Amino acid sequence: MVKNNKEIRHDWTNDELLFIYKRPLxxxxxxxxxxxxxxxxxxxxQLSTLLSVKTGGCPEDCSYCGQAARYHTDTPVHGLLPxxxxxxxxxxxxxxxxxRFCMAAAWREVRDNRDFDKVLDMVKAVNGLGLQVCCTLGMLTAQQAKRLQEAGLYAYNHNLDSSxxxxxxxxxxxxxxDRLETIAHVxxxxxxxxxxxxxxxxESTADRIAMLCTLATMEQHPESVPINALSRVAGTPLADQPKVDTWDMxxxxxxxxxxxxxxxxxxSAGRMEMSEQEQAWCFMAGANSIFTGDDAKLLVTPNPSMDDDLSMLAKLGLKPMLPRTTARTEKEDEYTCFQG
Structure with missing residues (x-):
């Protein structure tokens, strides 16, 4: 039974979340x-579009990433887009x-140089369209985060990846x-x-739960929580991992x-290997946002096109979220909330 009073907890334990995760499906x-x-x-x-504004050549060794310079992948390398x-x-x-429009650069960390100045200009320009502007640029200092905020950045993506x-x-x-420090700066x-x-x-189930617990026990929960299934990229150490089970997602x-x-x-990632029915189960379970990649790509991996996503949503009786310009009314809350 779900109570109608809204309560947000920040004191979850691994055992509590594991109990939830393992409940009858x-x-x-x-x-x-x-x-x-x-x-x-x-x-x-919510439809969120992700664009790679600087691709490939990253010095990191993330075992899943096709943009790491040390792996032999077919990922093209290009500098910052105009x-x-x-x-x-x-x-x-x-x-x-x-x-929401998210701009990604394959950097280990932001450097205070002309490229960062160009990204700040991109943030200002996209913000001027009225979109929620998001960036994922690697590690940030406190001062760099402040500059992004002053340019109009709405959100910063920095995934924990695992436990x-x-x-x-x-x-x-x-x-x-290092990940947690950047999130704190943001x-x-x-x-x-x-x-x-x-x-x-x-990773193990315990690792998955520990990752969620880190997020769920933050003083303020992330406003956005992407759940990614590994996109297996040829040439990376994790290329031969099995497809993620839908029910695990x-x-x-x-x-x-x-x-x-x-x-x-x-x-988020991995939807290319999920049927519309499989994605529908995720929406039923509480997902209310998807990453749509421009040109049917999510950074450098295949992704459903925007047109395919809109078609799927229409079949499911769902609609793209509109920009929030007014608060929800009590009548709307009564209509949409579960009365349990």
């Missing part, structure tokens, strides 16, 4: 769907229903604590946080929704 989905309806409009999905090109992509995404204990198995060029700068993880890296989405009820839970 239909019971878990039912509970997560009820929580979702208490906090969000159940017929809306601002006009980025703005054209953003306008096209907005015209098709996206309300603190498993992190070193997939990345050695930075630490888990939060203190007044930028909303987008942070989630990847499943299918060879559903369990992760549902557990994230219950633990962080106010957050947007984004169904």
């Amino acid at each position: 239909l019971d878990l989905i039912y509970t997560a769907a009820a929580v979702h309806r208490l906090w969000h409009r159940s017929d809306e999905i 601002i006009q090109t980025v703005l054209a992509h953003a306008k096209r995404a907005q015209e098709k229903g996206a309300t 603190a204990s498993y992190y070193k198995e997939i990345i050695s060029t930075r630490t888990f604590d 939060r203190r700068a007044g930028i909303t946080v987008c942070s989630g993880g990847i499943i299918g890296l060879g 559903v369990r992760m989405v549902a557990t994230a929704r219950i633990a962080m009820p106010a957050s947007m839970v984004r169904l």
Whole structure:
């Protein structure tokens, strides 16, 4: 039973979240769907477009990433895109229903140079369209986060990827604590946080739960929590990992929704290998956002096109989320919330 009073907890334990994750599947989905309806409009999905503004050549050794310079992949390498090109992509995404536009650069960390100045100009330009502007640029200092906030950045993506204990198995060029430090800089700068993880890296269920618990026990939950299934890229150390089981994705989405009820839970990488029916189960379990990649790509991996996503949503009776210009009315809350 889901109570109608809204409460956000920050004191979850691994054992509590593991108990939720392992509940009988239909019971878990039912509970997560009820929580979702208490906090969000159940017929809306936020469309977020992700564009690689600087691709390849990254010095990191993330075992899953096709943009790492040390792996032999077919990923093309290009420098920063011109601002006009980025703005054209953003306008096209907005015209098709996206309300968030995220720009990604394959950097280990931001450096105070002309490239960062260009990214700041991109943020200002896209912000001028009325979109939620997001960036994922690697590690940030406190001052760099402040500059991004002053340029109009709405959100910063910095995924934990996995648990603190498993992190070193997939990345050695930075630490888990480095990730947390950047998130802290982002939060203190007044930028909303987008942070989630990847499943299918060879981690255990306990690792998945520990990653969620780190997010769910933050003083303020990430406003956006991406749940990624590993996109297997030829030439990377994890290329031969098995496809992530759909029900594992559903369990992760549902557990994230219950633990962080106010957050947007984004169904992210790996959707190319999921049928519409499989994605529908994730929406039922509480996912209310998807990453749509421009030109049917999510950075450098295949992704459903925006047109395919809009077609899927129409079949499911869902609609793209509109920009929030007014507060929800009590009548709308009564209509959309689960009365349990």
